Amino acid sequence: MTERFLSLPANEHIVVAEGLHHDFGSDELPMPVLFDVWFHLEPGEIVIMTGPSGSGKTTLLTLIGALRSVQRGSLSVLGRQLRGLDEQGRVEIRRRLGFIFQAHNLFESLTALQNVTLALELHGESRHEIDRRAKAMLGAVGLGDRMGHKPEALSGGQRQRVAVARALAHRPGLILADEPTAALDAQTGRQVIELLQELAHEQKTSTLLVTHDNRILDVADRIVNMVDGRIVSDIRVGESLEICEFLAKVPAFASHSPGGLTEIAEHMRRRTFGPDEVIFREGETGHGFFIIRSGSVRILDDPEGHELAVLEPGQFFGEVALMTGRPRNATAVAVDHTELLFLAKEAFQQALDREKSFRDQLLQVFTVRHS
Ligand SMILES: Nc1ncnc2c1ncn2[C@@H]1O[C@H](COP(=O)(O)OP(=O)(O)O)[C@@H](O)[C@H]1O
Ligand SMILES: [Mg+2]
Numbered sequence: 414m415t416e417r418f419l420s421l422p423a424n425e426h427i428v429v430a431e432g433l434h435h436d437f438g439s440d441e442l443p444m445p446v447l448f449d450v451w452f453h454l455e456p457g458e459i460v461i462m463t464g465p466s467g468s469g470k471t472t473l474l475t476l477i478g479a480l481r482s483v484q485r486g487s488l489s490v491l492g493r494q495l496r497g498l499d500e501q502g503r504v505e506i507r508r509r510l511g512f513i514f515q516a517h518n519l520f521e522s523l524t525a526l527q528n529v530t531l532a533l534e535l536h537g538e539s540r541h542e543i544d545r546r547a548k549a550m551l552g553a554v555g556l557g558d559r560m561g562h563k564p565e566a567l568s569g570g571q572r573q574r575v576a577v578a579r580a581l582a583h584r585p586g587l588i589l590a591d592e593p594t595a596a597l598d599a600q601t602g603r604q605v606i607e608l609l610q611e612l613a614h615e616q617k618t619s620t621l622l623v624t625h626d627n628r629i630l631d632v633a634d635r636i637v638n639m640v641d642g643r644i645v646s647d648i649r650v651g652e653s654l655e656i657c658e659f660l661a662k663v664p665a666f667a668s669h670s671p672g673g674l675t676e677i678a679e680h681m682r683r684r685t686f687g688p689d690e691v692i693f694r695e696g697e698t699g700h701g702f703f704i705i706r707s708g709s710v711r712i713l714d715d716p717e718g719h720e721l722a723v724l725e726p727g728q729f730f731g732e733v734a735l736m737t738g739r740p741r742n743a744t745a746v747a748v749d750h751t752e753l754l755f756l757a758k759e760a761f762q763q764a765l766d767r768e769k770s771f772r773d774q775l776l777q778v779f780t781v782r783h784s
Contacts, residue, residue, distance in 0.1 A: 447643075471591055483497075509700050519576060581618065593622070648675050677756065702755070709751065
């Protein structure tokens with residue numbers, strides 16, 4: 414995994430965690446919570462971290478936020494190694510970060526403007542500049558006319574927007590957000606996140622966003638999935654997310670867990686074929702499994718060339734040779750311009766082993782085709 418990090422000089426990554434472990438509990442009875450976590454965040458990137466409750470997301474976030482000390486492994490944030498850093502050093506790092514939490518953590522006795530101003534006062538700007546910046550930020554989150562309100566006089570969404578303004582006001586090098594939409598309804602949550610995304614992009618600030626909310630995954634550049642204290646997948650959004658959305662509609666994959674789907678999507682490759690182009694021939698060794706994304710495919714019984722079936726988008730083929738270990742028992746030809754998703758044999762095998770329902774589904778199709 415280290416080679417992923419070589420694209421930038423070490424001090425230009427926003428976050429680099431290498432072999433990070435963390436235990437709670439006591440020395441006598443340690444309770445391991447993070448295991449060998451490797452993670453990186455690049456300048457300007459928005460990364461969403463998902464995973465079941467209790468899987469260690471908040472623990473990782475608080476380590477990156479210099480809110481607790483690093484026990485084992487290496488963790489550098491904004492070019493500074495956090496392992497072995499004293500409290501003073503951690504305070505300095507924290508000042509360069511923007512935090513947004515599930516509960517907004519605003520001071521109830523202060524107005525929206527005072528809450529944002531307070532966050533700026535640690536940075537040695539003039540009174541005038543602080544005031545100007547705080548007002549500009551509240552304007553940017555759409556609260557220009559609510560600056561004198563205290564949190565109790567604001568809605569949940571407005572309070573969370575104040576929290577966004579406060580987190581970004583001092584132009585932090587990194588924003589850490591822990592379930593910032595948890596207390597909001599879906600639409601308000603989405604608006605807050607879109608605002609966060611927009612401002613983060615404008616300021617070119619990197620963001621690590623922990624969320625359970627599936628509906629906001631598309632704002633991310635990357636999605637990292639944590640399970641039981643380990644990062645089990647790390648996918649670049651775009652291609653993979655699109656494949657994921659497609660797979661979720663294919664019956665054979667419908668019952669896969671989101672984690673399982675993203676892992677398969679990560680391994681799938683797009684392949685296109687022109688009219689009458691042969692995809693594979695009877696007798697060849699099977700190297701992979703195909704799902705039709707668009708176009709259609711004829712399955713022929715060679716050498717006579719009888720048409721056995723015409724398959725449409727969402728249908729799959731090529732699994733038989735992989736499941737039996739025998740050569741291809743038919744020939745597959747693209748009818749017209751056809752786009753396929755290809756899953757190589759090894760990744761296919763892993764998907765079979767991982768999700769029992771997938772094997773069952775395939776066996777069912779297999780039996781029908783061969784009866
Ligand atoms: N301060 C703590 N002391 C002891 N155990 C903790 C503490 N914080 C979290 N844990 C435990 O560590 C595990 C991971 O928690 P957490 O990082 O909060 O997970 P997540 O944010 O993914 O829900 C859980 O089993 C939780 O009970
Ligand atoms: Mg948490």
